[in-house]
Amino acid sequence: MNKVWFVSLCAVLAVTCSQAWAETVVPMKEQDSQQTQLDIDDCHDVEASQNASPSPSGSDPSQTLGRQKNEFYEGDENEAKMAYVNCLQARGYQVNP
Template sequence: MKRLSPISLCVALSVFSVQGWAETVVPMKGQSSQQTQTDITDCHNIAASQSASAAPPPSGGRLKGAAVGAAAGAAGAQVRGRQHDEFYDRVDDDTKQDYRQNRAKETAAAGAVVGGSRQRQERRAQQKTTAATTSTAYTSCLQGKGYQVNP
């Protein structure tokens, strides 16, 4: 069996390393290429299990936004109606109800848009945090096993 030189081992490991991490792994304690590959796989599995146990991505943002928007719209319509008591009292209850429902629908649509936007922002931030945590766990694991990890 032909042994790889340390330089070719580093190149091979950087090319065939764990998906998503473009790092060079240098054995510092004379580990064999087989041991190095085993350690890389172990550290990848540890990092992946940590990211899998992370909080689930945020959901329900549009629905929450729509509910808040609808409540705000109905309340706002009621307040605006009360500002004009002399006219508001003359209007029948069905018309008042229609007005409140129309305002609630309009603001619910806006709330759904805002809620969806916030949800996407939270999801992106969580993905960045998870990726950074996973990469840190992977690198720390390899360093703990006696490797130098270069970006």
């Protein structure tokens, strides 16, 4: 029974997580699939708020050009991903790339 539950949970997580990042989220504190999904959704909200935050310099990213614009957004994406991973780890999950 536990094996079936674990396989089902892994399948749900694989589908859910593939939408944002190519990773595996493993519950480390016996979270059930419902709690895991709630935590993933909450952490995606943290990620989204990180993406929506203004740049530290206060500059408008739409005013930057070429390579600078790409670097600006790449940095934000990395910070947002780290916010997402840190959120899940703080809730007792192991996140594997």
